[in-house]
Amino acid sequence: MIKKIKSIGNLAVFKGFEWDSNVRNNGGAADTFKDINIIYGRNYSGKTSLSRIIRALEMGRISDKYNNPEFCVKFSDKEVTQNNLTSHGKKIRVFNEDFIKENLKFIVHQDDGIQSFAILGENNNIVETEIQTIEDELGKKEQGQETGLYAKRVQVISSYDDAKIVWDNAKRALDKQLSDKATDRKNGIKYQSERFGDQNYNVQKLSNDIREVLSESYKELSLEEIEQFRKLSLEKALDEFSIIELPKIRLSNFVEKTEKLVAKKISSSNKIEELVKNAILNRWVNEGRSYHKDKLSNCAFCGTLISEERWKELDRHFDKESKILEDDIDSLIVDIESEKKSFSLLKVDKSKFYSKFHKTLDIIQTDLEEIIGKYDLILDSLIDQLKERKANILTEKDFINPNKDVEDLKVIWTSYLNIKKESTEFSKQLLNEQKHAKDKLRLNEISNFLEIIKYQDQVANIKALSIKVVENENKKISIDEIISQKEQLIKTKKAELRDEEKGADKVNELLKNFFGHHYLSLQPITNKSGVRFEVIRDDKKAYHLSEGECSLLAFCYFMAKLEDIDTKGSKPIIWIDDPISSLDSNHIFFIYSLINEKIVNNHIFGQLFISTHNLDFLKYLRKVDGKFLNASGKHQNYQKEYFLISRVNDTSKISIMPKYLKEYVTEFNYLFHQIYKCSVIEVIDDSNYITFYNFGNNARKFFEIYLYYKYPDKGMTEETLNLFFDGDNIPALLTDRINNEYSHLCGVFERGSSPVEVPEMQIAAKRIITKLSADREQFIGLLKSVGEDTSNISSASEV
Structure with missing residues (x-):
């Protein structure tokens, strides 16, 4: 279902039209199209332009005569614009002048035929x-x-x-x-x-x-x-770094030397016996000797003079051989201590290595500390034996060999050096190794x-x-x-059932049954290009059809085509644009009857749109109504809405139809309302100036109708205008002047280029309304018919 024509831009008389801003109900909310939609608009207001938008949705194309047209049609489930005309997926059938030109070309070119169509044949x-x-x-x-x-x-x-x-x-x-x-x-x-x-x-x-x-x-x-x-x-x-070399392990040399010094014998001749027997006393005397020799002549302990003979005796006891042995022992101890110190410097520095080597380095460090500690104990045992011999320098000792080796130290240190080489190589491969680690x-x-x-x-x-x-x-x-x-x-x-002849018969049936037209008919003609329909009158091809005959024939053709094999049963969206043209009142009624009976009562539509400029036809369209079976199997009324297309200068818009036009469809009501509005306007602005602009035409047409029914023998004349105003010539003359000069210019060409004289128009409007109000019942009825408030009107003088 089409919900609204959301916008129209740059298409004929529609320029910048926005539905939601114009089509509003009494509550101020934007209204929408319903099941049945009646559209009224005067000629040239834009009705056909609207129908062309909908026909573009049917045909998938729009006239290339429009310069960059823009529009948006909102369906229940989507929006369609000039850029996606066929995306709606709905079946649409439009009757307008373009339909007539495409299908009934004989109207323009009388030698052409009518496009044939097939409906379901009989006896099948x-x-x-x-x-x-x-x-x-x-x-x-x-x-x-x-x-x-x-x-x-x-x-x-x-x-x-x-x-x-x-x-x-x-x-x-x-x-x-x-x-x-x-x-x-x-x-x-x-x-x-x-x-x-x-x-x-x-x-x-x-x-x-x-x-x-x-x-x-x-x-x-x-x-x-x-x-x-x-x-x-x-x-x-x-950074690159270096590791000290492993010192040479001299353990075997130290063992050998220690053994010699510890076991070395000192000659006992010329020795002081008591000192030889007492090592402690011997050491004490030797130390005392070093404190006194060449320094003191008397003993510092007892004060006794140390004789020359005693000094010689002591020198013989502490001879050169003993001194050499002591010095050798001291020298060897120093060497051994130096060895210990050099090996104590052997450390594993993990800070210079990558973390991946730290675990191995911890093992090396532990092994290194263990072997160095073992070596220290061996060296300490040698030093202890040397010190013990020195303490008893005159007596040789039995050497105790540790019988241990520390060659594993070389293996451990070699492992350390190898790790260092690996670390150096690893530096070169660090990026690759890190990439591998990050990947993992x-x-x-x-x-x-x-x-x-x-x-x-x-x-x-x-x-x-x-x-x-x-x-x-x-x-x-x-x-x-x-x-x-x-x-x-x-x-x-x-x-298999296609039957073009039945298409022609269907049109003829409508012409005969609804319009009683026995003179015109369609006849199928077969030629090389297929089947065509020709219009026949008195068994001959008809020429020079009247405008009314063309209108009847075109609409019957459209109605019959709704039953062709491409349309029947599909319940299309049907848009009928102004089917009334040069038809008398009987034919207007039959057009209405055909729509109501064949389309509405037969429920062959999904949504129906009918536009017209004819007030008599609009009056009949008020009766278009019906019920349908809903999904619950209950009868439900079709929803119906009325719309008005109005044009000001070169721009048109769509709005909700006014109540008086929808419910009291006569031009007389409309003209009265325009005069009444002119009489009560207080301030002239852009929204109401058109009321004064059209006042001349509206007043003249109003008097033509009103005075015809009041004076059917005379109609509107100067005499009947005077009679309307009870013989008062001044308002009659004023009204006559406005009616003629403002509706026809009456030879005063400069009037068309001058502003409208509002004061005299409103004076005339007030005098007309005052005169009409004298018939209180009719006047109140007229006001009600156009939706004006009548609650404060009690007498003619109050109008």
Whole structure:
């Protein structure tokens, strides 16, 4: 159903028209088209322009004579513009002058025929029964009222749509999770390149990684591996460094020397016996000797003079051999201590290595400390034996050999050096190694992500839902094919019934039964180009048809064509543009009867539009009414609305028809209302100046009607105007002047180029209204007929 002509721009007399701004009901809300729509407009107001918009929707094209036309027609379910004329999918049939020119060319070129059409032929009961059976199976196609296969298709489409929505939602939800994981600014992998290694990461790359994570070859990382890769991913390139060489291990040399010094014998001749026997006393005396020799002559302990003989005796006891042995012992101890110190400097510095080597370095460090500690104990045992011999320098000792070696120290230090080489090589491959680490961390992250969102469950669910979509889609395709085949079968069978002659008979039937026209008829003529209709009068081709005959024939042709095989049963949107032209009142009534009986009462339309300029026809159209069976099987009235097309200068607009024109359809009521409005206007502005502009014509026509019925023997004359104003010549002359000068110019050409003299027009309008109000009952009736308030009118003097 067409709800409104939403907008029209640059199309004939419609320029910048907006429906919602103009077509408003009494409540101020925008109104819409209904089931039946009556449109009134004077000639040249734009009725045919509207019908051409609707015919463009029927034909899929609009006249190229319009310069960049724009319009928007709003249907119940979509909007159609000049750019998508055929997208509405509705069946539309329009009667206007373009329809006549295209189908009844003989009206313009009398040697041309009339476009033929076929309706269902007679005596084809079997085929018609077959068609009816198929149509019953197909059911009704009207939106919201489908039955049969059409109803089943609606159900299938609904099931398909529901399944697709569920599938779409599930897929969209998973896609959103994947998209966020890949590229979300807060948590997306793309924005964690320092950890996962790809600043250009996207959903496609995530999909590739998911495939790898789900493959059989993928192995999950341990916590230790994760930490290792995490540290590696954060590594900075380290500077080159050197490691001290392992000192030479001199243990065997120290053992050998210690053994010699500890076991060395000192000659006992010239020794002081008591000192030889007492090592402590010997050491004490030797130390005292060093304090006194060449320094003191008396003993610092007892004060006794130390004799020369005693000094010689002591020198013989502490001879050169003993001194040399002591010095050798001291020297060897210093060497051993130096050895200990040099090996104590051997340390593993992890800070100079990449984190991947730290675990191995910890092991090396532990082994190194252990072996160095072992070496220290061996060296300390040698030093202890040397010190013990020195303390008893005169007595040789048995050497205790540690019988241990520390050659493993070389192996450990070699391992350290090898790690250093590996670290140097690793520096060269750091970027590749970090990329590998970040790839591993990224895959681990994705693995955890998939587990959190239950990815495989979602994929399985989406797959199951997609199968349902495909199943429902196949059902949809299947029923569409079935319906299409049956619709095509109907067309094929109807083609068997095509009968152009019956099309002509249908037009003749309407001409005869509704108009009693026995003189004109259509006759099918077959030639090389097919079948054409010719207009026949007195068994001969008719020429020079009157305008009224052309109008009758054209409309009967249109009505008959509503029963052609392309239209019948489709309940189209029907637009009839001003079918009344040069027809007498009888024919006007028959046109109305034909519309009411054949279209409305037979319910062959989906929506009906009728436009006219004729007030008599408009009066009949008020009676167009009817009921239809709704989806519940109950009778329901067609909704009906009235519209007015009005033109000011070169621009037209559509509005709701005024009550007086809709309910009291006579020109007399309209003219009275225009005079009344002129009499009561207080301020002249753009919204009402037209009332004064048209006052001359309106007043003249009003008096022609009013005075004709009051003085049927004279009509409107100077005498009857004086009689109307009770013999008062002044208002009569004033009114006559306005009627003539302002409606005809009456030879005063400059009047047409001068402003309208509002004061004298309003004076004349007031005098006319005052005179009419003298007949109170008629006056109140006139006011009510045009929707004016009469509650304050009690006498003529109050008007």
